[in-house]
Amino acid sequence: MLSYIVRRMLWLPVLLAIMIFITFWLGFYGPGSPEQVLLGQRYSPETAALVRRQWGLDKPFWVQYGRYVLNYVSLNFGESLTKYPGQPVATLLARRLPITLQLNFAAVMLGVPVGLLFGAIAAYYHGSWFDRGIIFVSVFLRAIPTLVAGPILLFIFAKQLKLLPVGGWDGIFSPSAILPVAILSTGIIAGFARQTRANVLDVLNSDYVRTARAKGLSEVRVLLGHVLQNALIPLITIFGFMLGGMVEGTLITETIFGIPGMGLLAFEAINARDYPIVIAITVLAAVVFALSNLWADLFYGVIDPRIRNT
């Protein structure tokens, strides 16, 4: 098990180097460049050449790429070029990360219990209208991309009903957090509800539950002691996958709602061709993704010994 973790972790730097390569390659050869954004309409080829030189952007692709990789090895994330000139990327990330974490934390705190509850109830009343309803709604919710759901909710609640703010961020305990948290948690609710329902159904039909019932245990004890306990374990795995998925969800949600977290910073940095920020966020997202996948894989092994030690 330990060697498995070590092996997986050893792959991480390789993965990150590839991530940096792809991100930087796209920025390097894509339209627009940081010196152009910075000089704006004052652009002239001579000034641009000077700025490129100042930033080392005149170096060949491989030299610049190598510099990123070496800097990351020494945990130097560089400085912003255009969006926040001269500010260390690490500082910028440290300011923005708490907002993103709060948002996601709130979404998990809301999404997991609600999803579990719906899933469990749906399974218990298997085949009823409630069960069908839950299935329909969770498939429906999962199918709508945030990019579509966000503006629609804004249109209804902010523009038409004027109940909630159009965007912005007053902190997690304010009305401005309601829609983004709701949107981020719908995916979790839908995913957890479906998975919980499936697991609980599985367990309900298992031999040991039948045995427990045959022994004359009360329905509550059967549910709490046998069914839920066994049905919930696989969800830990799902949780890992879900964390990875939230990285992308955050980017779109923050951008739509104007929440000054990592996602919006990424969006701004891409628009300003601020490579150091874009690469740092990509790497961070890749780390989260890789770790949450590792978590999921490990727990697969924990839960199902057949997968273990491969």
Added chain:
Amino acid sequence: MSEQSGKKRWIPLAAVLLVICLLAACVIGVLGMWAISKNVAETGVTIIETRVPDAGNGSTTPPEDQPTPPPMPTFAPASPGEQVLTIPGGDPPTLDPHLSGDATSAVYVVEIFSGLVAYDVNLNLVPDIAESWDVGGDGTVYTFYLRKGVKFHNGKPVRAQDFKWSFERACDFKTGSSTAATYMGDIVGCLDKLRGRADEVSGVKVIDDNTLEITIDAPKAYFLSKLTYPTAYVLDQENVERGGRTWTDNPNGTGPFKLDSINFGESIVLRKNENYYRDPQPQLDRINFALSGGSAMIRYENDELDATPVGLADIERVTDPTNPLNAELMSGTRLSVFYLGFNVNKPPFDDPKVRQAFNYALNKNKIVSVVYKETVPIAEGIVPPGIPGYTNPDLVPLEYDPRKALDLIAESKYGDVTEFPDITLYTTGAGGSPARITEAIVASLKEELGVDIAIQQTDWATFLSDITSPENPYQMYQLGWIADYPDPQNFLDLLFHSDSNQNHMGYSNPDVDALLDKAGVEQDPQTRTELYRQAEQLIINDAPWVPLYFDFEQWLVKPRVKGFFIPPMIVPKFQYISISNEG
């Protein structure tokens, strides 16, 4: 059964891990909650309302609907007799004068730091740290005599050596200033240092502690204007070198106000510099900038803010003379112009008659009054009002005349709009719907000329990359220009001279070039103005643009705030403002 117990064995471990995970999440959450008190930040809705990105150094559209605001940051209450101004502000990308190139940063930078010369509120060039100067060497050698007794905020005297060090820092490629080449590049040796070919800027000489000599590469009337820019401000070497990349958290400037505190996304507080060296002396003890922006209007009406810009949503309300707020309304133009640009090398705009027809076809009064509710003055010429010494009262504009527009199209080499190739209007934007002004323009042209125009939104970086490329691929685009310094040269010469990098239209008229070249070296202000007037008229006649409107700002200001004004450019202004506590 063994499999069953195998499963059971893992339950405690799983439970423990789950608990650890939840605890970790809680810790993160608590940290987050704690951090929120410090970290609420700038807002912006990008998808719903498309915003035009900064054109170089400032916002280019009057603000549209603002999102609902974060809560008002708490500021220390004013003690009796203390003068405190509380206004909304923006989150500055940087407070380093040598790195800042944007309008948001400049608002703070020009108050905390200062340089040799400055603009006053009427955009007259005035001595700042330099008390006086001589110009010799046929206009290429400037000798500045520094005021005696000028001190940094920490009490250290400012010497000519500090300027030399600062200029060399700005021109050092390691500093990474994007503005140095533009604003300091005339100084002999600056470009060499920027290219890494010199250690020193040879054109800057320290004669003695109070005398600085600057040599430029050619006589340039606008050199002094460039020195008003923050890139030419003086910094304290010790402060910068000790503070590393975060030295701007504790800047030791020379300006009328000191940085008291800065909380990302929340507040910036400036405090009076008691040892400020020139008049007018700052009177405000503190300036509180509330960065968590948004509906500042409500807070203004709640008396939490002393002044606020007025957004489009409120403009009708406050311009109503029966509204008590109307008495508190102030307005001012900004030195910027918004326009449609034609690529004169791309059909159908290669025929001047077509370009003129587009000018005559647009009812700018109607469009602007519908879209901007008459908050912005429409542009007939190119140079905005408010530039000292320049007006063009006799300019003959291409005024709305739909019949003439149709005649011109009939006379053009195309003869009829059906002979036009497909036309695309390029505008900046990140997606969603185009700005209302763009839609209004396209709809009007369709109505008046029967021409179909597609709108193509491009993100700012790509847009710039396209229009600045040698072959501008756009037929027609919508853009704005914000002045660097208050002079017609900054509009006419920079944007329309056939040799200028900023002429993206491919426009070239030898007569215009000749007038502009002559004006560039003309010493007599009267003659110079006349030359620029003639050039402006020729440009309007050739119609490489449809000038749309000039920028305009409206603020509400409490009666207790004295001396508040809206300068056409970002200049040091808070030293002119005071609060009368009686009123």
